[in-house]
Amino acid sequence: MLHEFHHGLRARFAELNGAEIVSDYGDWLAEHAALCETAGVIDLSFRSRICLAGADRVRFLHGQVTNDVKKLRAGEGCYSAITTAKGKMESDLNIFSLTDELLLDFEPNLTEKISARLEKFIVADDVQIVDVAPHYGLLSVQGLKAQEAVRALNLFPEIPTQQLGSIKISDATLGEIYLANNPRLGTSGFDLFVPNNSLGAVVDKLIAAAKQIGGRAVGWTAFEVARIEAGIPRFGADMDETNIPLECGIESRAIVYNKGCYIGQEVINRIHSVGHVTRELRALRLASNLELLPKKGDKLFHAGKEAGYVSSAVKSPALNANIALGYVRREANQIGHELTLRTAAGESRAKIVELPFAK
Numbered sequence: 001m002l003h004e005f006h007h008g009l010r011a012r013f014a015e016l017n018g019a020e021i022v023s024d025y026g027d028w029l030a031e032h033a034a035l036c037e038t039a040g041v042i043d044l045s046f047r048s049r050i051c052l053a054g055a056d057r058v059r060f061l062h063g064q065v066t067n068d069v070k071k072l073r074a075g076e077g078c079y080s081a082i083t084t085a086k087g088k089m090e091s092d093l094n095i096f097s098l099t100d101e102l103l104l105d106f107e108p109n110l111t112e113k114i115s116a117r118l119e120k121f122i123v124a125d126d127v128q129i130v131d132v133a134p135h136y137g138l139l140s141v142q143g144l145k146a147q148e149a150v151r152a153l154n155l156f157p158e159i160p161t162q163q164l165g166s167i168k169i170s171d172a173t174l175g176e177i178y179l180a181n182n183p184r185l186g187t188s189g190f191d192l193f194v195p196n197n198s199l200g201a202v203v204d205k206l207i208a209a210a211k212q213i214g215g216r217a218v219g220w221t222a223f224e225v226a227r228i229e230a231g232i233p234r235f236g237a238d239m240d241e242t243n244i245p246l247e248c249g250i251e252s253r254a255i256v257y258n259k260g261c262y263i264g265q266e267v268i269n270r271i272h273s274v275g276h277v278t279r280e281l282r283a284l285r286l287a288s289n290l291e292l293l294p295k296k297g298d299k300l301f302h303a304g305k306e307a308g309y310v311s312s313a314v315k316s317p318a319l320n321a322n323i324a325l326g327y328v329r330r331e332a333n334q335i336g337h338e339l340t341l342r343t344a345a346g347e348s349r350a351k352i353v354e355l356p357f358a359k
Helices: 003-008 028-037 057-062 111-121 146-152 196-212 220-229 265-274
Strands: 012-016 019-024 040-043 048-053 077-083 089-097 102-106 128-131 136-142 166-171 175-181 189-195 279-286 299-302 305-316 321-329 338-343 346-353
Touching: 003 196, 019 028, 019 220, 028 040, 028 220, 040 196, 040 220, 048 057, 048 111, 057 102, 057 111, 089 111, 089 175, 111 128, 136 146, 136 196, 146 189, 146 196, 175 196, 189 196, 220 305, 220 321, 279 305, 279 338, 299 321, 305 338, 321 346
Parallel strands: none
Antiparallel strands: 012 019, 040 136, 048 102, 048 128, 077 089, 089 102, 136 189, 166 175, 175 189, 279 321, 279 346, 299 305, 299 338, 305 321, 338 346
């Protein structure tokens, strides 16, 4: 991570799953406004990145994840989940199909765990797993004007239009850079995978480009608030090893049912075809007078019975409201239902609303 660079921008630092992150640059509300209205540049180099190489990489990964990897051509990508034999999530991940390898991008400090999970199933396959985080950083520009910021770099002859589509450029000074279309907050956004020795130069250019259109560097606080406002679940916050993907609101993006066998497929397909999940992720409007926001795990009740729990909660600047994501049991999770939230501060009301949160 570019600690000294961010320190020079007066960054305040925090920790996420054992990794150092920038919390903010002194004004998270202005950073949030950039993400919503113009363009915000965030250093995501703390995230895990591994590459799969070898002649069998596509067939192998296809049998490990919930989405269809075999259909991807070079320059395309997909969002997916990796699950246990019982259908429980081990991670979500973005998969980018490059010319000679598959690039996997996922939450921080899971490299060892996910690599070990994949290694376990490599028998006679020609597949090599390489941790590429020591070699490549990850910068992301998100917001309505993200594409303008990328164009202003004057590095890319074209901009990928397909979601998770990517292109590569080779620059004499900066090296090989991969640009991927990845709207992480649901609007518009791009990821740049940059050689670590060029990371400082590129992030400097990217922030300058964002500033030209009213944007700025942003930290994790603003990014996380915008994520929750968009209703996008995050592994480690709203999804973990206790969830199956069908509960998490990612089914349409992450799961293909006719792709053939993969680890966990039997359980997931059976639930999809003949059953249902007992709980699902829902959007919650909380009481406006809360002194303290609920913590992860705080319980939700319906008609006097425990009905679920909160996974993420923020005070939303965009909505001027307290909002949350949480899991609610099937019998109580219809849009419009009123629930009771119970926290250390007492009881209050929580209403189930549609996603994304309406302004």
